[in-house]
Amino acid sequence: MSDEKSDPAKPNIFSEVLSLLSANFSQYFMFIALIVIMLIFTIATDGGFISSRNISNLLNQMGYIAVLAVGMTLIIVIRHIDLSVGYLAGFLGAFAAIAMTSWGLPVYVVIPVVLILGALSGLLTSLPIAKLGVPAFVSTMAAGLIFRGALLLVTMGTGTIIIRDPIFNAIGNGFIPDIPDFGFLDDRHKVTLIIGVIAIIFSIISAIRSRRKKISYNFEVSSPSMFILQMILTSAIIGYVVWLLSGYNGLSWSLVIVLIVVALFTFITTKTPLGRHIYAVGGNPEAAELSGISVARITQLVFAFMGVLSALSGILYASRLQSATTTAGLGFETDAIAAAFVGGVSAAGGVGTIIGSFIGALVMMSLTSGMNLMGIDISIQYIVRGAVLVGAVIVDRATRKGR
Amino acid sequence: MEQPILEMKSITKEFPGVKALDDVTFSVAKGEIHCLVGENGAGKSTLVKVLSGVHPYGTYSGEIFINGEPQKFSGIRDSENAGIAIIYQELALVPELSVYDNIFLGNEITNGLTIDSYETIKQAADILKKVGLDVNPETKVKTLGVGKQQLIEIAKALKKDVKILILDEPTAALNETDSDNLLELIKGLKKQGVTCILISHKLREVLAVADTITVLRDGKTICTLDNREHQVRESTLIRHMVGRSIDNVFPKRKKIEIGEEVLRLENWSAYSPALGRQILKDININVHAGEIVGIAGLMGSGRTELAKSIFGNPDRYHVSGKIFIKGKEQKFRNPHDAIISQLAYVTEDRKGNGLILIQDVKTNITLSNLREITERGIINENEEIVVANNYKESLNIKTPSIEQKVLNLSGGNQQKVSLGKWLFVKPGVMILDEPTRGIDVGAKYEIYTIMNSLVERGMSIIMISSELPEILGMSDRVYVMSGGQIKGELTGEEATQEKIMEIAVEY
Numbered sequence: 001m002s003d004e005k006s007d008p009a010k011p012n013i014f015s016e017v018l019s020l021l022s023a024n025f026s027q028y029f030m031f032i033a034l035i036v037i038m039l040i041f042t043i044a045t046d047g048g049f050i051s052s053r054n055i056s057n058l059l060n061q062m063g064y065i066a067v068l069a070v071g072m073t074l075i076i077v078i079r080h081i082d083l084s085v086g087y088l089a090g091f092l093g094a095f096a097a098i099a100m101t102s103w104g105l106p107v108y109v110v111i112p113v114v115l116i117l118g119a120l121s122g123l124l125t126s127l128p129i130a131k132l133g134v135p136a137f138v139s140t141m142a143a144g145l146i147f148r149g150a151l152l153l154v155t156m157g158t159g160t161i162i163i164r165d166p167i168f169n170a171i172g173n174g175f176i177p178d179i180p181d182f183g184f185l186d187d188r189h190k191v192t193l194i195i196g197v198i199a200i201i202f203s204i205i206s207a208i209r210s211r212r213k214k215i216s217y218n219f220e221v222s223s224p225s226m227f228i229l230q231m232i233l234t235s236a237i238i239g240y241v242v243w244l245l246s247g248y249n250g251l252s253w254s255l256v257i258v259l260i261v262v263a264l265f266t267f268i269t270t271k272t273p274l275g276r277h278i279y280a281v282g283g284n285p286e287a288a289e290l291s292g293i294s295v296a297r298i299t300q301l302v303f304a305f306m307g308v309l310s311a312l313s314g315i316l317y318a319s320r321l322q323s324a325t326t327t328a329g330l331g332f333e334t335d336a337i338a339a340a341f342v343g344g345v346s347a348a349g350g351v352g353t354i355i356g357s358f359i360g361a362l363v364m365m366s367l368t369s370g371m372n373l374m375g376i377d378i379s380i381q382y383i384v385r386g387a388v389l390v391g392a393v394i395v396d397r398a399t400r401k402g403r
Numbered sequence: 404m405e406q407p408i409l410e411m412k413s414i415t416k417e418f419p420g421v422k423a424l425d426d427v428t429f430s431v432a433k434g435e436i437h438c439l440v441g442e443n444g445a446g447k448s449t450l451v452k453v454l455s456g457v458h459p460y461g462t463y464s465g466e467i468f469i470n471g472e473p474q475k476f477s478g479i480r481d482s483e484n485a486g487i488a489i490i491y492q493e494l495a496l497v498p499e500l501s502v503y504d505n506i507f508l509g510n511e512i513t514n515g516l517t518i519d520s521y522e523t524i525k526q527a528a529d530i531l532k533k534v535g536l537d538v539n540p541e542t543k544v545k546t547l548g549v550g551k552q553q554l555i556e557i558a559k560a561l562k563k564d565v566k567i568l569i570l571d572e573p574t575a576a577l578n579e580t581d582s583d584n585l586l587e588l589i590k591g592l593k594k595q596g597v598t599c600i601l602i603s604h605k606l607r608e609v610l611a612v613a614d615t616i617t618v619l620r621d622g623k624t625i626c627t628l629d630n631r632e633h634q635v636r637e638s639t640l641i642r643h644m645v646g647r648s649i650d651n652v653f654p655k656r657k658k659i660e661i662g663e664e665v666l667r668l669e670n671w672s673a674y675s676p677a678l679g680r681q682i683l684k685d686i687n688i689n690v691h692a693g694e695i696v697g698i699a700g701l702m703g704s705g706r707t708e709l710a711k712s713i714f715g716n717p718d719r720y721h722v723s724g725k726i727f728i729k730g731k732e733q734k735f736r737n738p739h740d741a742i743i744s745q746l747a748y749v750t751e752d753r754k755g756n757g758l759i760l761i762q763d764v765k766t767n768i769t770l771s772n773l774r775e776i777t778e779r780g781i782i783n784e785n786e787e788i789v790v791a792n793n794y795k796e797s798l799n800i801k802t803p804s805i806e807q808k809v810l811n812l813s814g815g816n817q818q819k820v821s822l823g824k825w826l827f828v829k830p831g832v833m834i835l836d837e838p839t840r841g842i843d844v845g846a847k848y849e850i851y852t853i854m855n856s857l858v859e860r861g862m863s864i865i866m867i868s869s870e871l872p873e874i875l876g877m878s879d880r881v882y883v884m885s886g887g888q889i890k891g892e893l894t895g896e897e898a899t900q901e902k903i904m905e906i907a908v909e910y
């Protein structure tokens with residue numbers, strides 16, 4: 001017998017790119033879709049969409065949904081759903097406002113307390129689910145009702161609570177400080193640029209190190225030209241976004257927080273045993289249990305994460321509006337769930353990435369922002385967003401099945 | 404020569420990275436029992452999936468003829484209409500539904516709008532009679548044993564006008580009595596003119612029922628043997644299958660000292676709240692280092708329940724009694740505790756609760772022992788690849804790469820992944836539940852060899868098996884279970900097929 005599987009002549013870079021794309025199509029699809037959507041809006045608004053100001057606004061606005069989408073990803077991965085996150089965020093935002101304005105507590109006490117309360121609420125919501133097998137749908141819907149009642153209760157006397165704490169308000173509206181001008185790039189935010197350069201260098205170094213590591217294990221790695229192409233692409237994307245942001249106030253605190261959350265949870269899900277356990281529980285709970293993983297514990301933990309992120313979302317939102325309102329949180333859960341599904345999370349469990357959901361949130365936010373710029377009526381906006389949601393999930397399904 | 408009822412010509416089917424079928428030609432004569440044999444991953448299931456339209460026309464190359472007519476199935480419906488019925492390697496019944504609902508699932512008999520239960524039940528009863536199954540059509544499927552469930556699968560297939568019945572490893576999960584029943588049924592169907600294609604790793608049953616045997620290896624047809632006079636010998640078959648001869652099905656083990664006691668159960672009982680009855684009663688067993696202890700018994704005798712109740716009791720039975728590990732009493736709250744005490748449990752149901760099918764080979768192998776490849780809280784993915792590749796080599800797992808999803812592996816190779824996963828835990832006592840179910844002769848030999856080398860290194864193995872030859876060939880000691888109790892204990896020397904069966908059927 002002849003061995004016909006031996007390597008097909010030297011692969012050229014195009015075929016390598018193609019095969020990489022086709023093998024990971026569902027992974028790249030969202031990314032490509034995002035770029036296409038952005039291009040369309042850029043053309044439709046004569047470049048207004050891609051202006052520094054608009055991109056900066058878009059990224060700052062999406063914070064409270066992006067962090068929820070991160071948590072929701074994990075929830076859906078373990079085959080559950082959390083319908084309570086919107087009202088939890090609303091309630092905790094109001095709680096923070098009251099703690100600062102009525103009780104006069106300092107912001108650096110309020111924020112940790114609110115985050116801890118978020119964790120506890122998530123944990124509490126998860127108990128009937130993890131211990132008694134109550135469907136998450138029911139348990140979290142009930143929790144949502146309770147949080148909503150609590151929100152109305154605490155805002156009953158006051159109605160909208162205006163927040164005056166400058167530090168708290170900076171979270172949703174402020175930007176990182178800059179160094180004074182010295183005659184070079186004076187129209188740009190220089191610290192943002194420096195951070196961008198550091199990020200690029202860091203990403204290149206870590207990519208080279210991981211490649212070296214692989215080579216030292218004698219594993220196959222992509223061809224050098226492919227590797228360089230990937231490096232250039234990543235650097236270009238980071239560079240471009242940073243350049244855009246530096247043209248308008250620079251990095252916002254809210255974006256910094258979102259990026260930290262995304263990085264942290266990407267790390268947890270891809271690099272740690274805990275991440276493996278979460279995906280194992282989602283992939284096959286019985287097998288996970290027999291593998292020594294406590295499904296109940298993972299469930300509680302994931303809901304606690306969700307709780308913390310809901311609290312963070314509440315803080316970001318209240319801070320951005322500089323107030324707590326009686327309707328804060330309304331519909332957040334729908335946006336978060338939509339972002340997760342657009343980003344490739346599977347309702348069947350065990351599948352979905354943090355980055356994917358982040359991009360999903362970006363897609364949904366870009367739609368809103370772009371259509372607002374174009375002056376499209378809100379009614380049409382809802383219809384378009386619904387269509388995009390279902391379309392994205394259909395494409396995702398189809399490409400996965402084809403494999 | 405008469406025209407064959409089925410002809411498959413030059414079938415080639417590729418998956419990314421694997422050529423599952425490579426120019427396969429397969430021809431079946433009308434009214435015969437045609438067996439398809441070959442190693443795990445040889446392409447047997449793929450071939451019948453091509454035939455039944457699971458892999459539709461256009462996703463493979465080659466031609467299919469039924470009674471000389473070319474066929475282009477675009478789905479299962481098409482092949483069903485052409486008179487083909489297939490029963491898959493894994494049962495596809497809905498446990499919560501009744502027997503009659505299952506039989507007519509997707510083809511419900513209605514009187515206009517609603518389901519006509521009377522008519523359905525009547526027809527279901529007729530079909531059940533045809534397969535020789537004596538159960539009330541209204542019972543829920545989940546209350547029946549695997550053997551009966553398998554017959555229901557066949558009943559389901561037979562409700563339509565079937566010309567070609569395909570069975571993919573129907574007896575893998577059955578004990579001898581149930582297997583015999585099923586084979587008798589197939590022979591009966593043959594008399595009624597149904598052509599049967601049977602895939603099996605149990606060569607003895609193949610030799611007993613087959614008129615013709617086709618051997619596949621690495622996706623190619625190796626040969627087709629005429630067995631109408633039962634002239635084919637097992638050794639010949641094995642040689643064609645694995646490409647070499649295997650003289651002894653059970654490898655020799657070095658005589659080793661049986662060491663000290665590593666596991667003991669005292670008055671172990673369990674009550675299942677879900678079933679509402681006692682499932683284990685007063686079990687006293689022990690296992691020593693360097694020993695293979697077989698647990699024999701019929702389906703439903705409580706063997707798997709025993710294993711699970713020991714292994715951290717994930718099904719939450721109410722248990723009483725004591726477990727001693729190396730002389731110290733232990734209370735396992737969950738499987739994790741059991742793993743910490745160096746126990747491992749390789750389940751009989753690899754798809755249901757053994758593996759995470761949507762994840763790849765390497766992730767499955769390392770799941771239970773991530774600690775070993777974690778440095779400062781971070782998983783060393785390179786180390787993980789090394790580990791997984793080691794098991795791929797040593798267990799001879801057939802997969803294009805360890806990045807392949809387990810879902811895409813053949814049944815036998817999934818079993819090997821499951822085994823690799825638990826070997827990586829480096830256990831002291833390994834409970835193997837039907838370790839060679841659905842595994843080919845060559846791989847069986849490999850697994851037995853691995854078991855031997857494990858006990859030679861001082862490990863202990865508890866082997867639950869419904870295959871008596873395996874129990875007899877491998878065990879140092881045999882416990883026989885029946886009705887949730889240990890009814891007898893035999894040494895390896897004393898044990899014979901008859902003695903075990905005698906105890907197993909006792910109440």
Ligand SMILES: Nc1ncnc2c1ncn2[C@@H]1O[C@H](COP(=O)(O)OP(=O)(O)OP(=O)(O)O)[C@@H](O)[C@H]1O
Pocket residue numbers: 418419421422423441442443444445446447448449450801802810811812813814815816841843
């Ligand atoms: N959907 C799939 N995607 C990728 N590879 C597949 C797929 N289905 C089967 N294969 C591969 O095709 C080959 C043949 O598999 P097949 O299931 O036909 O084997 P088999 O002879 O039935 O083995 P077993 O006795 O273990 O059931 C294997 O290498 C398997 O990994």
Ligand SMILES: [Mg+2]
Pocket residue numbers: 447448449492571813814
């Ligand atoms: Mg098979």
